[in-house]
Amino acid sequence: MTILDQYDPSLPLDLASTIPSSWYVDRELYDLELKTVFSNSWQLAGRLDQVSQPGQYVTTDIGGEPIVVVRGSDGVLRGFYNVCRHHAAAVMTDAEGKAAQLRCPYHGWTYSLEGELKGTPDFSGVCNFDRGSNGLASVQVGEWEQWVFVKLDESSAISLEEFLTTSLTAEIKEINLGELHWFERRHYQFDCNWKVFVDNYLDGGYHVPYLHKGLDSVLDYSNYMIENGERHCLQWSPLVTEGAEAQTGAVRQGDRALYYWIYPNFMINWYDGVMDTNLVVPRGVDQTEVIFDFYFPDVVSPEARERNAASVAVGQRIQDEDVAICKSVQRGLNSRAYTAGRLSVRREAGEHLFHRLLHADLSERLRR
Ligand code: FES
Ligand SMILES: [Fe+2]
Numbered sequence: 001m002t003i004l005d006q007y008d009p010s011l012p013l014d015l016a017s018t019i020p021s022s023w024y025v026d027r028e029l030y031d032l033e034l035k036t037v038f039s040n041s042w043q044l045a046g047r048l049d050q051v052s053q054p055g056q057y058v059t060t061d062i063g064g065e066p067i068v069v070v071r072g073s074d075g076v077l078r079g080f081y082n083v084c085r086h087h088a089a090a091v092m093t094d095a096e097g098k099a100a101q102l103r104c105p106y107h108g109w110t111y112s113l114e115g116e117l118k119g120t121p122d123f124s125g126v127c128n129f130d131r132g133s134n135g136l137a138s139v140q141v142g143e144w145e146q147w148v149f150v151k152l153d154e155s156s157a158i159s160l161e162e163f164l165t166t167s168l169t170a171e172i173k174e175i176n177l178g179e180l181h182w183f184e185r186r187h188y189q190f191d192c193n194w195k196v197f198v199d200n201y202l203d204g205g206y207h208v209p210y211l212h213k214g215l216d217s218v219l220d221y222s223n224y225m226i227e228n229g230e231r232h233c234l235q236w237s238p239l240v241t242e243g244a245e246a247q248t249g250a251v252r253q254g255d256r257a258l259y260y261w262i263y264p265n266f267m268i269n270w271y272d273g274v275m276d277t278n279l280v281v282p283r284g285v286d287q288t289e290v291i292f293d294f295y296f297p298d299v300v301s302p303e304a305r306e307r308n309a310a311s312v313a314v315g316q317r318i319q320d321e322d323v324a325i326c327k328s329v330q331r332g333l334n335s336r337a338y339t340a341g342r343l344s345v346r347r348e349a350g351e352h353l354f355h356r357l358l359h360a361d362l363s364e365r366l367r368r
Pocket of ligand 2: 207211318
């Protein structure tokens with residue numbers, strides 16, 4: 001695909017440009033991303049607390065593929081394509097739940113929690129039908145911290161641990177995410193390609209003073225740091241209390257804010273005692289859904305719930321501020337006047353890493 005050649009991944013940051021604008025608007029490239037970037041990488045599928053008991057399941061879709069993760073009667077967590085072997089309907093339709101068996105709502109075929117085909121109503125007399133080879137097709141699952149991940153592409157052998165790298169898992173271990181509990185999920189729709197949202201996230205705080213006045217009032221912008229790993233980027237900033245805007249200052253406390261991006265589409269945002277994660281889900285070449293999960297140390301007591309809700313509201317405000325700019329960028333990327341832009345050496349090393357990883361993933365598939 002020739003548009004891949006329009007990006008030169010060998011250039012150092014001070015000479016580099018962004019990936020070309022065509023990558024944000026081209027449908028063929030978008031389809032290729034689903035088959036490569038979203039299939040070779042470990043993708044967030046759910047939280048471990050949703051699937052702690054036998055029979056508990058979560059459904060999701062990854063790279064356009066319907067997926068179900070279920071804990072078997074034997075206690076083992078398994079992942080499957082959520083596609084019935086009869087006529088392809090989704091077998092499980094709720095976002096999460098608990099079931100004794102997996103029953104397709106269309107013609108009532110049933111599968112065990114381990115994915116084997118069990119019940120096929122009105123199917124006697126069908127010849128050469130091998131029940132044993134008509135179980136649900138499986139995908140790889142992995143567990144890290146409080147999450148379940150899935151990887152679609154079986155041909156790449158990289159384990160979840162290798163994918164995340166030990167330097168990242170060791171760093172995350174230190175901040176004790178286990179003390180935090182899930183509180184609430186919110187969905188945001190962006191009229192842009194998924195990479196516009198990721199670029200915006202990875203700009204090293206560049207847009208914060210201009211677009212997010214509340215957030216800007218608690219971050220020490222000149223000491224904002226950017227550290228690239230192999231497949232992740234940590235952006236972190238000391239927090240300040242002096243001059244903090246009231247609504248934001250009340251719920252963003254502690255010494256520092258940590259913003260982890262894990263290639264390609266998962267973010268962990270951590271303040272003292274507050275975490276939210278972002279999962280960036282492509283919904284079309286210029287449509288993106290971002291799923292936010294908010295976590296807090298106390299999600300039970302009424303006082304804490306009130307504080308948590310105030311913290312979520314600040315997160316909501318920041319997203320609302322990003323929605324309009326992402327739409328504006330997508331429109332500009334479609335303009336004949338724009339092909340690519342340069343990167344700030346001080347701020348945009350994370351975007352540079354993102355673009356090089358993308359280029360590597362997309363080109364590898366074309367070589368195969
Ligand atoms: S599609 Fe599932 S039973 Fe027919
Ligand atoms: Fe932003």
